Amino acid sequence: xxxxxxxxxxxxxxxxxGAAAGLGASALSTGTAVAADAPGGSSDLAKPPAGGPGSGGxxxxxxxxxxxxxxxxxxxxxHDLDGGFFATGPDPQYxxxxxxxxxxxxxxxxxxxxxNGRVDYRTRYARGVRYIEQDKAGRSLYPMYRNPYMxxxxxxxxxxxxxxxxxxxxxxxxxxLKEDSPPIALxxxxxxxxxxxxxxxxxxxxxxxxxxxxxxxxxxxNMLAFGYEAxxxxxxxxSVFEIDKRSSxxxxxTRIKVPYVGMIHDFGVTERYVxxxxxxxxxxxxxxxxxxxxxxxxxxxxxxxxxxxxxxxxKDIKWFEGPTRSGTHTxxxxxxxxxxxxxxxxxxxxxxxxxxxxxxxxxxxxxAESYLHRISVPINGKGSRYDIEKLYPxxxxxxxxxxxxxxxxxxxxxxxxxxPDQPRATANACxxxxxxxNRSYKLWxxxxxxxxxxxxxxxxxxxxxxxxxxxxxVAYHLNERLRCDLVILDAEHIEDGPIATVKLPVQxxxxxxGLWVRGDLYPG
Ligand code: V55
Ligand code: FE
Numbered sequence: 001x002x003x004x005x006x007x008x009x010x011x012x013x014x015x016x017x018g019a020a021a022g023l024g025a026s027a028l029s030t031g032t033a034v035a036a037d038a039p040g041g042s043s044d045l046a047k048p049p050a051g052g053p054g055s056g057g058x059x060x061x062x063x064x065x066x067x068x069x070x071x072x073x074x075x076x077x078x079h080d081l082d083g084g085f086f087a088t089g090p091d092p093q094y095x096x097x098x099x100x101x102x103x104x105x106x107x108x109x110x111x112x113x114x115x116n117g118r119v120d121y122r123t124r125y126a127r128g129v130r131y132i133e134q135d136k137a138g139r140s141l142y143p144m145y146r147n148p149y150m151x152x153x154x155x156x157x158x159x160x161x162x163x164x165x166x167x168x169x170x171x172x173x174x175x176x177l178k179e180d181s182p183p184i185a186l187x188x189x190x191x192x193x194x195x196x197x198x199x200x201x202x203x204x205x206x207x208x209x210x211x212x213x214x215x216x217x218x219x220x221x222n223m224l225a226f227g228y229e230a231x232x233x234x235x236x237x238x239s240v241f242e243i244d245k246r247s248s249x250x251x252x253x254t255r256i257k258v259p260y261v262g263m264i265h266d267f268g269v270t271e272r273y274v275x276x277x278x279x280x281x282x283x284x285x286x287x288x289x290x291x292x293x294x295x296x297x298x299x300x301x302x303x304x305x306x307x308x309x310x311x312x313x314x315k316d317i318k319w320f321e322g323p324t325r326s327g328t329h330t331x332x333x334x335x336x337x338x339x340x341x342x343x344x345x346x347x348x349x350x351x352x353x354x355x356x357x358x359x360x361x362x363x364x365x366x367x368a369e370s371y372l373h374r375i376s377v378p379i380n381g382k383g384s385r386y387d388i389e390k391l392y393p394x395x396x397x398x399x400x401x402x403x404x405x406x407x408x409x410x411x412x413x414x415x416x417x418x419x420p421d422q423p424r425a426t427a428n429a430c431x432x433x434x435x436x437x438n439r440s441y442k443l444w445x446x447x448x449x450x451x452x453x454x455x456x457x458x459x460x461x462x463x464x465x466x467x468x469x470x471x472x473x474v475a476y477h478l479n480e481r482l483r484c485d486l487v488i489l490d491a492e493h494i495e496d497g498p499i500a501t502v503k504l505p506v507q508x509x510x511x512x513x514g515l516w517v518r519g520d521l522y523p524g
Contacts, residue, residue: 057427057476058453059102062091062509066110068121075500077117077488078470080460082519084188085112085472085486087453088176089510090164093131094140101293101354104145106131107163107176107184108509109191112486112502115519119486119502123509124191126163126176126184132196133158146180146294148233159197165212166513170223171248172523173198177212179228179265188522200248207232208239212513213266213330215406221245224274224310224407228264234283236261240274242311254314259304263295268333268342269310269407275333275342277375278304279326281350284358296358297350299324305375305386307340320377320386326351331372331399332436334409339376343413343436345397346373346388370397372413372434392441393420394432398454398513402466411437412467414491416452419445427451427478431471433494444494446487449479453508457491458516467491472516474508475501482507 090105110123125131133155134141141152142160151160163176163184174191175183175198182204185195197206204210209227216223223243230239241253258264258276261283268275280301287296303325308317327344328351334341349367350357357364372391377383396415412435416428428451434441446452455473471491477483486502 057451057478057482058474058508059089059510060476060482060507061105062108062123062507063093064506065108065125066121066123066506068504068506071112071119071121072503073119073500074503075488075498077114077119077500078460079117081458081470081488082115083458084114084517084522085456085458085514086110086167086169086174086517087474087508087511087514088126088164088167089512090162091125091509092140093125093134097140097143099292100143101145101352102510103164103352104142105162105164105510106134107165107178109163109167109174109176109186110509111174111191113189121502121504122191124186124193126161126186127193128161128163128176128181128184128196129159130155130162144288144291144293147288147292149288150291159206161197164512167515168214168216168223169515169517169521170200170243170245174517177210177214179212180209182206182208182210188517200243200250203243203248203250211265211267215267215269216245216403217242217269217271218404218406218408219271222251224269226264226267226274226276228258229261229283230255234261234285238264238276240314252311254308254312256306256308256314256317258306259319260301262301263328265328266330266344268330268340270333270335270340271407272310273307273335273340273379274310275305275307275340277327277342277344278306279328280324281326281352281355282358284356287356293355296356297326297352298358299349299361300359303327305342305377307377318377318381321384322375322386322388324349325388327373327375328370329398331413331415332401332405332410333407335379336409337379339378342375343391343399344373344375345370345399346390347371347397351397369395372396372399372415391436391439392432392434394434394441395420396432400454400456402457402459402469403516404459405466410466411435412457412491414455414457414471416454416473419443428453431455431473431489431494433467433471433491442495444489444497446475449477451476451478452487453511454514456514456516459518462518462520470499473514474511476508484508 091108092105107126144150161181174186183198185198214225226240242251263281280298284296303322306319331343353363396417399415453474459469487498
């Protein structure tokens, strides 16, 4: 097994940074001084965030629902840009209980609807059962991240869905996703909630967990998804299924068993295979019973990469072993008939320093730095370990691709990251466009004081080639009390900077993931 892991050459991409770089930033909004001993980043997290008290970049609370028609735009909005940039993130209705983490909180969805040179901005909470019940009670009823033991008796057994992680469009709906629950369905135009527990018309049980990272098949447009802990809390069964894009019918479903119960946040699908990467962010029932979160990091845990034939019964699943690592987000996958390739961001240790370590050790910020790697295995199943190689020196825990290439070979990846040469960076100063054909990348660096959230790629039209289109994402101005812009770049020339900037007079609600919905996929 090859592992060109040069984490030791890191240039202070630490907590603070890996953090601001992506998910770790979370630490900021919990108010916990977790970074006191962060190598190289200590002072950065210890001092109050630049946006003012309580601010934490892309994870700062907002709560106010906003409607702004015909936003101010600087530069020139491309005339061919037609669609919606959607995003979601946890924006707690009520203050978080001490010990709770920033991955908890009600999903607040937003859209920048762009058409005919005009942008309308709108945000609404995903009003799931949890939101509605808490609104009635006037207090938090689900006080701990993914811990049903802590739920108020009045809501026991009711949907815990928050829709705070990612979204996907299905027919005329925007589905707000959290991996422990069925989606919450929102109207694509108004963002009003139309279904608190969306089951694709009864295709899924109302208790079915549903990943935050479904894939859209590049050839059929159908949706591939899975749910882990599929048969109840702590279950080692993962259900995998494909949903018809028009009828919403389940075309097939397979149940597989995983080597152990860990967080399976994302996966990979090609035209022929389904792939999972099992990492030792393991379920911790004892910790939950003590009032803690769902997970703790097992630094002794091995990783397993598994694949099976798409649409089959899953009995052919083959597992390959690897060292302790974590990988949360898939950038892209493909198979060449001989091997399967799975491009993912990889950390050497616990990727979320705000989640406990099983052995009680303090947060390891260096181990949380995430770099893009490629995992590969032979399709004929020979061998027992997977190969892994590092692709890029960019600290990028939220890598993306052109979503039209979810299930086929792809060339370009995109991500927000700190500048690789700026050791003391505390924010995602850059957007990167990666060209996998020669492992090169291009960067655009934002002005000082800006932290960039995860970008999305928008093709110029449904039929334009890969990489021909726009890269866009939200810029949080750390020195303007987090006021936000949407920056829009020519994806082929990101180094030239934004061609248009949508100026909001307010902060955006927290963002985890975003999605571009092309205008031709809108109703009507
Ligand atoms: C992630 C985010 C989550 C979660 C599990 O992106 C993993 C990683 C916002 O919630 O619950
Ligand atoms: Fe995610």
